[in-house]
Amino acid sequence: MSKRGNSSAARITHAYNRLLVILMLLVSFSTITVVGIHLIKNKHDDSVELMKTLKASFDQDEPDWQYWHENTPVNTHHTFARIQVKQGKKTVQRYYTRNTRRFLDNTWSTWPLISNVQYQGNQGVYYHTQAVEQEGQLEVVYDTWLSLNGMIEIFKMILLMSTGITLLGLLVGSWATRVLARRLNQPLVTLTSAAKVISNAPSPDGQEALPVPQGPEEVRELTVEFNRLLHSLKQQVVRDNQFVSDASHELRTPLTAIRGHVALLQRHGKAHPELFADSLAVIDDESQKMQQLIESLLALSRMENAQMSVAAYDLVAQVKRVVSRYQQQTPQTLKVIVPDRMMVQANAEAIEHTLLALLSNARKYAPANSVVTIQITKGGQRALLSVADLGPGIPDAEKAKIFDRFYRVDESRSKAIKGTGLGLAIAKQLTTLSGGELSVVDNVPQGSRFMVHLPLAVSENL
Structure with missing residues (x-):
């Protein structure tokens, strides 16, 4: 299981999934941010116009709600307004639009999110604006609440769509990426199988080579270079085997001569002492050949990985x-x-x-x-x-x-x-x-x- 998880196809699939999730999160966050700023700006503009209409409707110390409903630029069905008339710190009179009093009954659960945006537990999210005007000894406080629930629904829809698209992309993309990655990795799988066959061959003939795929280009070039390396190693093995064979052959000749003269001396040395001089000369000559050969072999061996200063x-x-x-x-x-x-x-x-x-x-x-x-x-x-x-x-x-x-x-x-x-x-x-x-x-x-x-x-x- 771990081998499958470490395969190229699995790694490509995991990388695709991570990239897709990060990308969708960035897209969702950017979309919500841009849409949210745009909607908040629109609500702010609506609240400014709403406040102007509300102030215009307050005439002769009493609001004209009919005028307000007819001239406000926004739908007043989910819009609430309140006018408070104060003298000093004392509230003299309060005026409410329809359903506003009930809307404000649960003020204890209202808490600010950001500037001008408030959350009402039973009502949702609203954009609140307030204006204060001084009229003689009286102070008039204007409050409006614009519903942001429609905007919240848009946000929910964006999140649901982003989540749905992400999940669909993960499912379809993971499957497609896995299939594509396996197809791209198939030449490597084939090369691995061929390499196992070569390495497990009971009696290699020295002509083994990996099959060269047509593509991808990188795999094809890797196979060609690997075959070159394999051919070079085969040649080196052949040369080493030939070297051992030649060295054995070269050493066998002087050893045979030395052992022959030793045997001759053992059999006939006592009866023919004159043989000693010639045999010892041959033994000395052949031993010198062996010494020279061994020294040359050692010199070549040392030079295999040697480095020389120039x-x-x-x-x-x-x-x-x-x-x-x-x-x-x-x-x-x-x-x-x-x-x-x-x-x-x-x-x-x-x-x-x-x-x-x-x-x-x-x-x-x-x-x-x-x-x-x-x-x-x-x-x-x-x-x-x-x-x-x-x-x-x-x-x-x-x-x-x-x-x-x-x-x-x-x-x-x-x-x-x-x-x-x-x-x-x-x-x-x-x-x-x-x-x-x-x-x-x-x-x-x-x-x-x-x-x-x-x-x-x-x-x-x-």
């Missing part, structure tokens, strides 16, 4: 220093084409690691007697650091995959090349964390060209 530094000086040091480790000739200075906004340590990874990749795949070109250029608001080799190159279909973990372009050839298959993946992650971008294109006339795009420092843009 600062302005001279990329040219860094490239010259790294290339000069690395030239001693590679048989290829390293050719450097750089300007005098290029200030970038990046993490120097991360970019140095990336450059070493690219040089190491060129050393593995480029011919020993070839030239590896390292170049720095400026393009727009970014600096471009490129490493071009003359190796076998990378097919177009493989370019998007070479930065994946453990990926090798040629598995049969790569087994003869030392490495963990994680160098480019780490370089890609480091470049991204440093605010740059790493990509690969074909080199002309042969080989591959890795490009590192880095943001220029503020001083370079001035």
Whole structure:
């Protein structure tokens, strides 16, 4: 029951009901106020004319009620008048219109509401006016009472109509709003059902997607974005599963070699002590591979949610220093084409690691007697650091995959090349964390060209 009460349809219906009630209360109050002011003003104007006629009817110390009835501008059936003649504080004479004396019998129950408006318990609401005139030694007090009961009936009718319209609006509007809200929420209900089916599927095939409704536009866009997110998560799961599989495969090879030589030594070590040197060399080499692989995996794991600080530094000086040091480790000739200075906004340590990874990749795949070109250029608001080799190159279909973990372009050839298959993946992650971008294109006339795009420092843009 609480879920139904918290649904969008229920909330929209409740909001509509509250809005309708508030609106009708405002309309009723405004109508009654405007009508009431208008009627009170009319009664005031009538009372002024009534008072003039009453004064005109009092002639020769006695009122002419016939004249008053014939000349008063209002209906005298529910209008009462009284004239009092006083001498000092003493009342000398009182004159009443028909039924006025009986009307005033219950004066003890009369109490004022607002100025000039009085309530008579047995008679209703009346508009009372009083005027005093001095005639010689006498004081004449004129009192009139105009019935406001007709106005009260109008107010009652307005209230009844407002209440009736409000109730009808609540009944019809609530039903219509609930139906409309359910219709508008139906795509969300459908999406929820589809999501439950996907989440409860015993063996998902990885191709699940929510049905995209035609409308409303917001729900359609939400579904499209959710499907994109779902697809991205599926790809991430696939990559993670592949990563675990590849890591297990890469670790299995050195472990198999280590266990094989341990078993060999256990069986034949005593009889053939000369086996120890070769087996220990293999065990040491394979353990180093495992250590390097594990350290690379840990580095990638730490970089998943890492943040790097960036600062302005001279990329040219860094490239010259790294290339000069690395030239001693590679048989290829390293050719450097750089300007005098290029200030970038990046993490120097991360970019140095990336450059070493690219040089190491060129050393593995480029011919020993070839030239590896390292170049720095400026393009727009970014600096471009490129490493071009003359190796076998990378097919177009493989370019998007070479930065994946453990990926090798040629598995049969790569087994003869030392490495963990994680160098480019780490370089890609480091470049991204440093605010740059790493990509690969074909080199002309042969080989591959890795490009590192880095943001220029503020001083370079001035």
